[in-house]
Amino acid sequence: MKNRSLVSINDYSKEEIMQILEIAAEFEKEPHQNLLNGRVIASLFFEPSTRTRLSFESAIQKMGGNVVGFSSAATSSVQKGESLKDTILTVCNYSDLIVMRHPVDGSARYASEVATVPIINAGDGANQHPTQCLLDLYSIKKTQGTLENLEVTFVGDLKYGRTVHSLVIALCQFNTKFHLVSPVELKLPSAVKRHIKEANLQYEQYTDFSEVIPKSDIIYMTRIQRERFPDPLEYEKVKNAYILDNSMLDNSRENCRILHPLPRVNEISIDVDSNPKAYYFEQALNGVFVRQALIAAILGLK
Amino acid sequence: MNNKRKELIVSAISNGTVIDHIPANKLFQVIRILDLEKSDKEVYFGTNLESKKYGRKGIIKISEKYFEANETDKIALVAPTATLIEIRDFEVVKKSTVNIPEHVEKIAKCFNPNCVTNKEQVPTKFKVIKVDGEIKLACHYCEKNTSQNNMVFH
Ligand SMILES: [Zn+2]
Numbered sequence: 001m002k003n004r005s006l007v008s009i010n011d012y013s014k015e016e017i018m019q020i021l022e023i024a025a026e027f028e029k030e031p032h033q034n035l036l037n038g039r040v041i042a043s044l045f046f047e048p049s050t051r052t053r054l055s056f057e058s059a060i061q062k063m064g065g066n067v068v069g070f071s072s073a074a075t076s077s078v079q080k081g082e083s084l085k086d087t088i089l090t091v092c093n094y095s096d097l098i099v100m101r102h103p104v105d106g107s108a109r110y111a112s113e114v115a116t117v118p119i120i121n122a123g124d125g126a127n128q129h130p131t132q133c134l135l136d137l138y139s140i141k142k143t144q145g146t147l148e149n150l151e152v153t154f155v156g157d158l159k160y161g162r163t164v165h166s167l168v169i170a171l172c173q174f175n176t177k178f179h180l181v182s183p184v185e186l187k188l189p190s191a192v193k194r195h196i197k198e199a200n201l202q203y204e205q206y207t208d209f210s211e212v213i214p215k216s217d218i219i220y221m222t223r224i225q226r227e228r229f230p231d232p233l234e235y236e237k238v239k240n241a242y243i244l245d246n247s248m249l250d251n252s253r254e255n256c257r258i259l260h261p262l263p264r265v266n267e268i269s270i271d272v273d274s275n276p277k278a279y280y281f282e283q284a285l286n287g288v289f290v291r292q293a294l295i296a297a298i299l300g301l302k
Numbered sequence: 303m304n305n306k307r308k309e310l311i312v313s314a315i316s317n318g319t320v321i322d323h324i325p326a327n328k329l330f331q332v333i334r335i336l337d338l339e340k341s342d343k344e345v346y347f348g349t350n351l352e353s354k355k356y357g358r359k360g361i362i363k364i365s366e367k368y369f370e371a372n373e374t375d376k377i378a379l380v381a382p383t384a385t386l387i388e389i390r391d392f393e394v395v396k397k398s399t400v401n402i403p404e405h406v407e408k409i410a411k412c413f414n415p416n417c418v419t420n421k422e423q424v425p426t427k428f429k430v431i432k433v434d435g436e437i438k439l440a441c442h443y444c445e446k447n448t449s450q451n452n453m454v455f456h
Contacts, residue, residue, distance in 0.1 A: 008445065084422050106418035106443025125416055127444055191447060194433075 002300040005112035005119040009130040009166050014173045021138050023293035023302050024286070027062075031289070035301040036065030042095035043069035044087070045122075046078060046102040051262070051284070052122050052131075056099050059291035068094060085114050092116045097299060118298050126162055131294065132261060133166040135287040140218055142286070143257040143279055147171070153179040153212050156222035156242050156267060158188040163261045164222060169195045178203035179212045183238040186228065209242055214251045219244070221260045221267050221280075245269040249277055259283050315344065318365040320387040321377065326350050328381045329360030335376045335455045343367055356383060375403045376455050379410070379430070379437055402437065404430055410439055413452040417444040 001016055012020070027033070041060050045053050048071060057067050069091075070076040078087060084102070088111045091098055098115060100108060101122040108121035108128070123129040141147050152171060158164050158180055168178065168188065172195045180188050180203060187205060196203050206212055213219065221244060229235035243266060244258065260268060260280040272278050296302035324332055329349040338345050344365035353359035368388060369377075377384050378400035388396040408425045419426045419441070428439035431447070439448040 084418070103416075104418050104421050105414060105416045105446070106441065107422075109443045110418045110422065110424050125444070 001297045003118055004298065005108075005115075005121075006130050006294060006298070007108045007112050007119065007121045007124075008128045009133045009170050011130075017134070017137065017170070017173075020134060020290065020293050020297060021141055023297060024134075024138050024289040025142075026302075027289040027292040027296075028286075031062050031292070033062070033292075034064035035296055036060065036063040036299075038064065038066060039097075039299070040066045040068055040095045041295065042091045042098045042100075043067050043071075044076075044091060044098060044100040044102075045069070045071045046073045046076070046100070046107075048072045049101050049123060052101060055284075055287045056120075056122060056131075056291050059288050059295060062288070063292055063295065065295075069099075084111060088115050088119075097295065120294060120298070126160070128166060129162055130166065131287065131291055132163050133170050134294065135283065135290045136163070136167050136220070136259065136261075137170060138286045138290050139257075139259055139279060139283040144217055144255060147174040149175050149177075150217040151177045151179065151215055152218045152220065153181060153216040154188075154220045154222070155181045155209060155244070157186045157224045157228060158182045158222070159186040160225075160228060161222045161261075164188070164220070165192045167220065168192055172196060172199040172201060176201060179216060180205045181207070181209050181212060181242065183207060183224070183234075183241070185234065185238075186224065207241075209244075210248060213248055213256075214253065216256055217253060219252075219256065219258050221258060221264070223263075223265055223267055243267055243269060244272060246271040246275055249275060252277065314392065315346070315363050315365045315389055316392050317390055318343070318363065318367050319369060320389060321362040321364075321381075322359070322385045322387060323353065323356060323383045324349075324360035324362065324381045325356065325383060326358040326360050329362070331380050331453075332360070332362065332377060332384075335380060335453075336373060338362070338364065341367070372409055374400050375406055376409055378402045379406070379439070380450060380453060382437065402430060406430060406439065409455050410448070411454045411456065412439075412441045412444060412446065413448040413454070414441065414444050414446045417441060417446065419443055 060067050092115050097118050099120045099122050102124050105125035105127040108124040112119040121128055121130055154164050226235050256277050257279040258277055326349050346363040349360035350358050382402055384400050386398050387394055406428050412419050412426055418424050427442035431438050431440050437450055
């Protein structure tokens with residue numbers, strides 16, 4: 001992985017993914033490791049994303065690195081019409097690695113081709129968000145002890161959720177059985193389903209949520225957004241059909257854990273938070289360890 | 303049907319290229335992607351002609367024109383069944399089918415308006431894939447697939 005950019009989760013092999021997760025476990029045991037020792041990492045957020053930015057910057061600082069960059073395009077030279085290529089080439093002069101978030105699909109791949117330092121994609125438009133995928137995999141492995149042969153249930157907006165797409169594709173390498181729960185309007189796109197079929201894995205699609213809960217090792221919840229429905233009446237019909245409350249977990253498996261990429265709105269009731277099966281807040285913390293591991297691996301420090 | 307009558311359907315050319323076996327419904331798209339509207343050479347075309355192999359086909363004849371690889375790649379993407387016939391002095395000197403390329407660079411546009419190739423000065427790059435028999439262009443940058451009907455060329 002040394003000196004290689006991470007743009008899409010498919011850029012890394014299964015072995016490389018497992019290696020990152022192992023290094024992340026070391027950082028979880030000992031988060032403060034002065035590996036960067038004053039190195040400079042650029043954090044370029046062409047669109048704001050406070051959660052992701054704080055997670056990366058916390059990872060860098062826990063490793064003794066320095067951060068340069070900007071947190072929105074409004075405070076950068078992009079505002080003056082500078083091309084992405086020029087911005088990236090300039091920043092390469094001042095940093096050993098670039099973390100970038102950009103609203104345009106494919107911008108991170110392009111940046112990785114013009115840059116002289118490695119790029120970590122922190123989200124490019126509707127396309128990819130590979131570090132979210134790594135932290136999801138880490139959370140699954142940590143709570144289940146393995147990534148192999150699990151039954152994973154995805155709930156909510158499976159059509160537009162890019163975190164769902166990346167995770168489904170990544171899990172195709174681990175003999176997963178998929179349960180896909182969504183309103184008909186928001187089913188998993190066929191381009192993503194193709195990966196499941198090509199890997200010869202089992203999947204089932206449901207519109208009713210409750211019946212799959214007892215079959216799940218992981219329940220991955222997502223938010224259904226009102227904007228996705230051209231007809232507001234359609235939204236009203238489904239909005240309460242995919243809400244998880246504590247009583248629904250009564251007959252869930254002992255090892256079952258609830259994940260959510262956050263922020264949540266109302267799709268997980270507050271009464272689930274105190275259930276030991278709720279894992280979404282720890283999941284976010286795992287993001288820091290995974291990002292530390294990734295930075296260390298790309299810079300050849302681990 | 304004898305040869306005389308066949309010629310009357312679409313006029314013969316002395317030198318140039320005949321593109322035969324174009325699916326009838328793709329004829330105008332082929333005309334568009336080759337930019338034939340702007341050609342100052344003689345151009346003849348016909349469509350919904352009977353074809354033993356393909357049911358109904360389209361045909362284009364262009365005087366004094368011989369195609370380069372990047373142009374035949376474009377034809378292959380929208381009309382994979384097409385045959386190219388090179389004519390010199392009224393004689394057929396070469397007949398070839400088009401090959402679907404594995405990759406195409408620069409010639410096609412990505413249909414995704416939010417793709418970096420449509421937002422910055424980035425040359426396009428695609429892998430040619432087949433989904434349920436249909437040719438699609440998988441964008442190297444935004445990872446979205448452009449289907450045949452959405453193909454637009456530079
Ligand atoms: Zn594209």
